[in-house]
Amino acid sequence: MATLNETDLKLFVDSIRTYLKVTTRQEPQITSAFLGTEDLEGFEFNGIVTFSGSHNGHVVVSMPARLVREILLLQHETDLRDSNLLDAVGEIANTLAGNARKSLGSELDISVPVKVQGLNGIKARVRKHPYVITLRWNHYEAMVCVDMDRRH
Known part of the structure; x- marks a missing residue:
């Protein structure tokens, strides 16, 4: 299996930047x-999507509760229960x-998001050396972990 190249990885950086800028009107700092x-x-709060087909692996979006709540409030959401925070981070993932499928091709199959609450949500899902993107949005830290390989 081949590792992702810089262009492949940049699409995840651009994607999280665009998502937060569009939904909150405030661009995150990578x-x-x-x-x-x-x-x-x-x-x-962790949202995980698994890839198969042209690429194998997954992407994990990991955020603190306060960040997810603030995003929901900016979207005029009033349900701030943990279950809704999990749904929100799953939707971000x-x-x-x-967005990855648009760039990497239609042969990329993606799963329904898995939502995991707890600080060990990322540990259980990553292999030895995943690509990690850390960001700050409105004084909150967050992380996107891309752990995937190209099949051909």
């Missing part, structure tokens, strides 16, 4: 992009996956 380790620490 604070770093690096190869992670199995000791990667995430946040309480699904949006990133859909």
Whole structure:
């Protein structure tokens, strides 16, 4: 299996930047992009989409509760229960996956988002060296973890 190239990875950086800018009218600051380790620490709310077909692996969006709540409030959502926060972070992961399909081709199959609450949500899902994008939006830290390979 071949690893993703810089252009492939940039689409995830651009996708999370665009998503937050469009939904909140405030662009996030990308604070770093690096190869992670199995000791990667995430946040309480995690949305995970699995890829198969032309690429195998997954993308994980990991955000603290306060960030997800603020995004929902900006969208005039009044239901701020944990179950709705999980749905929101799952939808963000699904949006990133859909954008990936547009760039990586229709042979990329994406799963329904899996939503995991808890700080270990990322640890259980990543391999040895995933690509990690950290960001700051409105003083809140968040992370997108891209853990996938090209099949051909």
